[in-house]
Amino acid sequence: MDRRTVLKTGLAAAGTLAMPAYLRAQSNKKISVLTWNIADQEALFKEEFDEFKKANPSVEIEWLDKKGPDLPAFYQTQLVAGTAPDVIDIQGALWVEWAANGALLDLTPYFQNDPAFVKMFNPDYMSSFVYDKKNYLVPFYVAKTLLYYNKTMFKEAGLSGPPKTFDELLASAQAMGKGEKTGFLTLNFDWLYWPLMKMNGIELLTPDYKKPAFNTPAAAELLDRLAKSTAAGAINKIAWTGRWVEPNGAFASGTVGMLQAHSASYFFVKGQGRWINPETLGATQAPGDWSTPTNHGFGVSKSSGNPELAFALVKHMTSVKWATRLAQIRRVLTANIEADKAGLESVKADDPLAYAVLQTQLEHTDKMTGNWPLANDAQIKEAFWPEFQNAVLGRKDAKTALADAERAVTRVLRRS
Amino acid sequence: MSVTAIDTADVRPRFTRRRSTRRAILIWSFLAPSLLIFLLYRILPLGWNLLLSFEAWSPLKPAVFIGFDNYQEMFWDDDVFWQALWNTLGIIASAPLGIAIALGLALLVNSDIRGRDVYRTLIFLSYPLMTVAVAIIWRWMFDERVGLINFVARSLHLADQPIPFLNSFTWALPCVIAANIWQMLGFYMIIILTGLQTIPGNLYEAAEIDGANSFRRFLRITLPLLRPSLFLCFVIGMLNSVTSFDLIYVMTNGGPGHATEILVTYIYKLAFNQTRFDYAAAITVVFFMLLLAVTWAANRLSGGNVGAVEHD
Amino acid sequence: MTRRQRRWPIHLALIAVCFVMLVPFYWVLKTSISGENIFSYPPSIVPRDPQPFYYVDVWYAIPFARYFLNSVVVSILTIVANVVLNAMAGYSLTQTFPGKQIVLMLFLSCMMIPFQATIIPAYLITGKLGLLDSYLGLALPMFSTIICIFVFKASFDAVPRSLIDAARVDGLSEWRIIWKVMMPLAKSAVATNVILSFIWSWNNFMWPLIATRSQDMQTLPLGLARFISYQEDTTGALYAFCIMVLAPGILLFLLAQKEFVQGLTTGATKG
Numbered sequence: 001m002d003r004r005t006v007l008k009t010g011l012a013a014a015g016t017l018a019m020p021a022y023l024r025a026q027s028n029k030k031i032s033v034l035t036w037n038i039a040d041q042e043a044l045f046k047e048e049f050d051e052f053k054k055a056n057p058s059v060e061i062e063w064l065d066k067k068g069p070d071l072p073a074f075y076q077t078q079l080v081a082g083t084a085p086d087v088i089d090i091q092g093a094l095w096v097e098w099a100a101n102g103a104l105l106d107l108t109p110y111f112q113n114d115p116a117f118v119k120m121f122n123p124d125y126m127s128s129f130v131y132d133k134k135n136y137l138v139p140f141y142v143a144k145t146l147l148y149y150n151k152t153m154f155k156e157a158g159l160s161g162p163p164k165t166f167d168e169l170l171a172s173a174q175a176m177g178k179g180e181k182t183g184f185l186t187l188n189f190d191w192l193y194w195p196l197m198k199m200n201g202i203e204l205l206t207p208d209y210k211k212p213a214f215n216t217p218a219a220a221e222l223l224d225r226l227a228k229s230t231a232a233g234a235i236n237k238i239a240w241t242g243r244w245v246e247p248n249g250a251f252a253s254g255t256v257g258m259l260q261a262h263s264a265s266y267f268f269v270k271g272q273g274r275w276i277n278p279e280t281l282g283a284t285q286a287p288g289d290w291s292t293p294t295n296h297g298f299g300v301s302k303s304s305g306n307p308e309l310a311f312a313l314v315k316h317m318t319s320v321k322w323a324t325r326l327a328q329i330r331r332v333l334t335a336n337i338e339a340d341k342a343g344l345e346s347v348k349a350d351d352p353l354a355y356a357v358l359q360t361q362l363e364h365t366d367k368m369t370g371n372w373p374l375a376n377d378a379q380i381k382e383a384f385w386p387e388f389q390n391a392v393l394g395r396k397d398a399k400t401a402l403a404d405a406e407r408a409v410t411r412v413l414r415r416s
Numbered sequence: 417m418s419v420t421a422i423d424t425a426d427v428r429p430r431f432t433r434r435r436s437t438r439r440a441i442l443i444w445s446f447l448a449p450s451l452l453i454f455l456l457y458r459i460l461p462l463g464w465n466l467l468l469s470f471e472a473w474s475p476l477k478p479a480v481f482i483g484f485d486n487y488q489e490m491f492w493d494d495d496v497f498w499q500a501l502w503n504t505l506g507i508i509a510s511a512p513l514g515i516a517i518a519l520g521l522a523l524l525v526n527s528d529i530r531g532r533d534v535y536r537t538l539i540f541l542s543y544p545l546m547t548v549a550v551a552i553i554w555r556w557m558f559d560e561r562v563g564l565i566n567f568v569a570r571s572l573h574l575a576d577q578p579i580p581f582l583n584s585f586t587w588a589l590p591c592v593i594a595a596n597i598w599q600m601l602g603f604y605m606i607i608i609l610t611g612l613q614t615i616p617g618n619l620y621e622a623a624e625i626d627g628a629n630s631f632r633r634f635l636r637i638t639l640p641l642l643r644p645s646l647f648l649c650f651v652i653g654m655l656n657s658v659t660s661f662d663l664i665y666v667m668t669n670g671g672p673g674h675a676t677e678i679l680v681t682y683i684y685k686l687a688f689n690q691t692r693f694d695y696a697a698a699i700t701v702v703f704f705m706l707l708l709a710v711t712w713a714a715n716r717l718s719g720g721n722v723g724a725v726e727h728d
Numbered sequence: 729m730t731r732r733q734r735r736w737p738i739h740l741a742l743i744a745v746c747f748v749m750l751v752p753f754y755w756v757l758k759t760s761i762s763g764e765n766i767f768s769y770p771p772s773i774v775p776r777d778p779q780p781f782y783y784v785d786v787w788y789a790i791p792f793a794r795y796f797l798n799s800v801v802v803s804i805l806t807i808v809a810n811v812v813l814n815a816m817a818g819y820s821l822t823q824t825f826p827g828k829q830i831v832l833m834l835f836l837s838c839m840m841i842p843f844q845a846t847i848i849p850a851y852l853i854t855g856k857l858g859l860l861d862s863y864l865g866l867a868l869p870m871f872s873t874i875i876c877i878f879v880f881k882a883s884f885d886a887v888p889r890s891l892i893d894a895a896r897v898d899g900l901s902e903w904r905i906i907w908k909v910m911m912p913l914a915k916s917a918v919a920t921n922v923i924l925s926f927i928w929s930w931n932n933f934m935w936p937l938i939a940t941r942s943q944d945m946q947t948l949p950l951g952l953a954r955f956i957s958y959q960e961d962t963t964g965a966l967y968a969f970c971i972m973v974l975a976p977g978i979l980l981f982l983l984a985q986k987e988f989v990q991g992l993t994t995g996a997t998k999g
């Protein structure tokens with residue numbers, strides 16, 4: 001079958017012809033920006049765009065925002081139709097796949113032209129956006145996991161402070177898990193549970209990313225321990241079944257000792273848990289200082305008609321001025337060093353606890369894990385996670401589960 | 417599907433040939449707009465999927481013909497596909513349960529009681545609801561901490577621990593099915609009710625004279641004559657349920673694990689979260705075949721006529 | 729009827745069923761006006777300190793009026809197109825013509841194609857028609873629905889042949905026969921079409937998500953979905969939004985329910 005005639009003319013051609021008016025008008029410099037579920041900042045973006053337009057009078061900016069689960073569907077449809085937004089805000093590891101597929105513009109030359117710009121950002125966060133030695137994204141706002149702990153429950157169980165090792169973590173969880181109460185919870189989407197593996201020295205893949213490396217006796221033992229602790233109520237089952245609302249909600253109800261989650265959880269938990277204050281809630285690094293990031297970054301679509309302008313807009317939106325505003329209003333970190341300093345300063349005064357939480361995000365940024373630059377990250381995740389879940393929920397023996405996971409992951413690696 | 421071929425009574429001799437050609441043109445032009453919509457939004461997309469299912473393709477990459485590789489992976493290598501398939505079949509199998517309840521309700525509201533219109537309206541009320549909203553409502557009902565169902569269960573001491581319904585491998589699918597039945601129940605009931613009302617009353621009178629009791633009358637008269645309605649219920653109910661993407665997307669998103677994954681949610685995730693449009697297309701083709709087969713089987717079971725849908 | 733004295737069990741059973749059907753509504757309504765923390769346990773059965781603030785929140789959190797207007801416009805387009813196109817197609821199917829069987833089979837199998845699998849080609853086609861991000865583009869895929877065509881067909885089948893023949897003898901064109909003779913006799917089929925196409929268009933989620941680009945074209949289900957992710961269930965506003973979104977559908981149904989039920993009657997069974 002001649003693929004060129006079939007798909008190229010059939011659909012790609014339809015795509016180009018499909019160019020709606022807003023695209024044909026691109027000649028008079030229209031830049032479209034797609035953000036990821038941050039519609040609440042409409043006022044801020046408007047200010048940012050107005051300022052940008054003042055500096056670039058002939059430019060029009062179209063702002064789109066989609067919520068997380070819907071954004072990939074929207075973006076990829078636009079991609080097929082050849083109408084991808086010029087600037088796009090991407091969370092997690094999705095960008096690697098799109099970069100590998102040729103959807104994103106390599107920003108390395110732009111970075112080389114402007115070393116001062118690059119220097120503004122935390123190098124560890126910056127390097128989490130490198131694939132195949134090329135830079136693809138500029139940090140928009142960043143977060144990584146930390147360990148929240150319920151000080152009241154720690155006191156009741158006679159524990160002096162947060163755990164320093166994985167063994168202590170399990171032991172503390174065991175001490176607190178009684179009746180309705182459980183000791184530990186983790187978020188599990190993306191690879192947010194991976195610090196638990198890393199603490200025990202387990203790697204997902206071999207260093208060349210060609211083969212699985214997780215099927216080891218140590219891993220089997222770890223999964224076994226996690227399963228036993230889960231069965232005994234030391235670890236809350238929701239750690240392995242819930243998504244976002246459930247684990248955060250459970251921790252907010254005050255019956256869970258520890259929660260491994262990223263900084264965004266704090267605001268959710270605080271909204272639901274009336275018990276939360278600096279006396280009752282602690283925020284610290286997980287044992288070994290390991291954490292998994294969930295960052296947002298701005299990329300430029302390769303199909304953009306005005307890549308220079310698009311990058312200029314990215315620079316504008318991540319500049320000290322606007323990053324500071326975002327950090328202050330949204331109480332996030334932006335990886336823009338100066339902006340975060342200013343942002344933290346303003347948070348310190350009116351919410352010391354939020355300050356403590358955000359502070360953890362700037363520490364030990366060299367110990368981030370679970371963010372491999374893999375073009376098929378989503379597929380590997382899908383191949384690995386269900387088996388992991390089976391093991392820790394006691395639905396499958398740890399060894400069998402790991403072997404099955406290894407088979408599934410190998411299949412994904414071979415396919416690409 | 418038996419559609420009587422030619423209705424000879426219609427071909428009137430006094431119409432000239434030219435006249436009948438003109439009429440054919442007219443008929444086709446009446447059909448054309450609908451056919452065009454279906455062509456654009458159903459048939460062409462299905463063709464696209466069929467083509468893609470034999471290729472390796474993702475946006476921006478050229479397509480490569482790979483034969484049956486996608487199908488091979490689906491049937492031999494993909495546990496999630498099988499789980500999604502079983503869950504889909506489970507949901508299909510739950511449609512008769514809803515229909516059975518609706519049949520009981522239809523018999524009740526068909527009796528000569530006061531206020532039956534009010535009952536009918538109240539029972540039907542859940543059908544016109546936006547599915548996204550229905551999903552939110554039921555997620556709230558099943559909430560682990562403050563959901564009404566857990567509250568009632570705990571108050572009656574049926575459960576001493578709150579049950580995490582939507583996060584439980586055992587409960588999640590039944591919960592989704594329950595929400596689906598809740599939404600479809602009124603629709604089923606109305607269709608059956610209308611079927612009941614077309615059964616001539618004298619049939620029952622004759623049976624009563626013959627000494628048949630009410631249960632036998634139900635088995636011998638009501639049920640056979642209701643077949644077309646029941647078939648229609650099943651087909652619409654099945655299609656509605658197995659494509660109830662919104663409901664699962666919002667209630668559980670297929671989880672926990674893949675406990676509530678159905679083929680449509682899996683297709684969507686494969687295509688858009690994993691960028692495997694090619695593989696998703698192969699599953700779409702299989703899904704389409706499955707629905708055709710189930711409809712055909714149901715049609716056979718309900719007496720071999722397309723019944724309610726087609727009956728000349 | 730002889731079993732007059734045995735009616736109370738029927739009432740009892742029906743009241744129980746209605747209770748089950750209505751409780752979720754009540755629970756969401758209660759949550760949406762509750763003044764207490766909606767996450768406190770045990771939940772109260774009646775709303776404590778009722779207040780309307782969640783509704784006000786929704787009104788200001790998203791451009792509710794705009795989304796509402798968009799939903800209404802798309803629904804009206806869909807309804808009008810459905811009534812006209814389905815009536816035409818339904819009428820054709822009451823006639824005899826070569827290829828009818830194929831058309832019927834085609835219609836039936838079209839019902840089996842899940843929309844989620846057609847997103848990309850549907851998007852490309854709509855783009856080619858130049859209708860992306862427009863009301864017409866939002867409504868077009870639902871302009872004709874198979875079930876509704878059969879509802880019309882069944883309803884038209886019930887119209888006595890003699891009436892149509894008489895109209896033909898009077899020299900009325902087929903077009904006029906549909907609108908002057910058939911339609912007045914198929915009021916309930918029209919009502920069914922109106923309600924069903926309204927429900928489907930009003931509730932549609934996936935297609936507007938993909939086919940709209942600008943804020944100004946978003947419809948209510950998108951607003952609702954956006955609301956879930958942004959508010960993350962933390963307040964009762966989500967439930968207030970649910971009520972606000974559901975109310976129009978329920979109202980329309982209550983207004984048209986009599987004809988609707990009749991329409992399904994003729995549509996579902998031998999006319």
